Amino acid sequence: MLPLEGLTVIAIEQAVAAPFASSRLADAGARVIKVERPEGDFARGYDDVAKGQSSYFVWLNRGKESVTLDLASDTGKATLRELLAEADVLIQNLKPGAMTKLGFGTDQLQGDYPGLIYCSVCGFGEDGPMADRKAYDLLIQAESGLCSITGGPSEPARVGISIVDIATGATAYSAILEALIRRGVTGQGAVISVSMFDVMADWLTVPLLNHEGGKSPKRIGLAHPSIAPYGVFQPKSGAPILISIQSDREWAMLCRDFIGNEALASDPRFATNVARVNNRVETDALVAAAFNRLDGETAIARLSETGIALATVNDMAGLSAHPQLRRITVESPNGPVSLPAPGARFLGEDRSYGAIPGLHPL
Numbered sequence: 001m002l003p004l005e006g007l008t009v010i011a012i013e014q015a016v017a018a019p020f021a022s023s024r025l026a027d028a029g030a031r032v033i034k035v036e037r038p039e040g041d042f043a044r045g046y047d048d049v050a051k052g053q054s055s056y057f058v059w060l061n062r063g064k065e066s067v068t069l070d071l072a073s074d075t076g077k078a079t080l081r082e083l084l085a086e087a088d089v090l091i092q093n094l095k096p097g098a099m100t101k102l103g104f105g106t107d108q109l110q111g112d113y114p115g116l117i118y119c120s121v122c123g124f125g126e127d128g129p130m131a132d133r134k135a136y137d138l139l140i141q142a143e144s145g146l147c148s149i150t151g152g153p154s155e156p157a158r159v160g161i162s163i164v165d166i167a168t169g170a171t172a173y174s175a176i177l178e179a180l181i182r183r184g185v186t187g188q189g190a191v192i193s194v195s196m197f198d199v200m201a202d203w204l205t206v207p208l209l210n211h212e213g214g215k216s217p218k219r220i221g222l223a224h225p226s227i228a229p230y231g232v233f234q235p236k237s238g239a240p241i242l243i244s245i246q247s248d249r250e251w252a253m254l255c256r257d258f259i260g261n262e263a264l265a266s267d268p269r270f271a272t273n274v275a276r277v278n279n280r281v282e283t284d285a286l287v288a289a290a291f292n293r294l295d296g297e298t299a300i301a302r303l304s305e306t307g308i309a310l311a312t313v314n315d316m317a318g319l320s321a322h323p324q325l326r327r328i329t330v331e332s333p334n335g336p337v338s339l340p341a342p343g344a345r346f347l348g349e350d351r352s353y354g355a356i357p358g359l360h361p362l
Helices: 017-027 055-060 074-085 106-112 137-144 163-186 196-203 205-212 248-259 262-266 273-278 280-292 296-306 316-320
Strands: 008-012 031-036 064-068 089-092 117-122 190-195 230-233 241-244 309-312 327-330 337-340
Touching (some): 008 017, 017 055, 017 089, 017 117, 017 163, 031 074, 106 117, 106 190, 137 163, 137 196, 163 190, 163 196, 230 280, 241 296, 273 280
Parallel strands (some): 031 064, 117 190
Antiparallel strands (some): 241 309, 327 337
């Protein structure tokens, strides 16, 4: 039996953040009824790379049932009330104020469905000067300051995935699970608001505290702002390699076994992480010279023998063929699609994942 079997979730959702949360509820066994506008979730049209279907939609809507409703009509509202009468969870990410205008405001929902767990995903929260603004992933990346610490020295950059949406969906998922646990004890429903801006501000705590402590972070590409050496180096041949030195003990090991100069471990310019960060150019030059003497395979072998953490700087072709990549296959209206498997595994259990829904008027 899956953990959430027997629970019903109504998901009035579009795009990425709320669908991420509800997809995880579906994976865990909940019956998720996705309510789409008559023309469908606009994420269905983001691209056509997954057998003619949107990669976003295929990824985030497996295992759901889809119904189309015109919630502006009396019939659509009546149908939604019928669905909510049997529901345990309602999750929505419509534009600010939309649910209230439709007659499904928080007070109304609490009065009509006291055991309901209602999770609203929004851009900037329920109050404050920007609460009424529309919000999308890249807008929040910019507004929160995430872009200012992403990329190389010359200009800010977008994180290469919809990180705000994914982080917000994961936060909503965990909050819903907390509320379900409490309801199992008390019978009490919950009203949850998850703000994309709040989620990203929380994730930006370390760079924010560094800024407020007088050490505002700078963009340094594929390097760590607070640790050295922690970055990318090019061997004599092969792909670039990223290494991570987490302690002065590991630095001493790197000096002895890889750089070939044990005395550097006690040199005042490099003996501590603070000193190495202050002398990052010189530190990285020492490591780069050692890499330049070795081909990629030899460098990886020597680093691994020494116990140094490393990674090959891969691309999507590298991920597609990666020996560590686990996959699942889900059915879709256009045939089976292979996807990366969810990160959490329940060992000893074989899980199956539901199909991608087409559009179905109710």
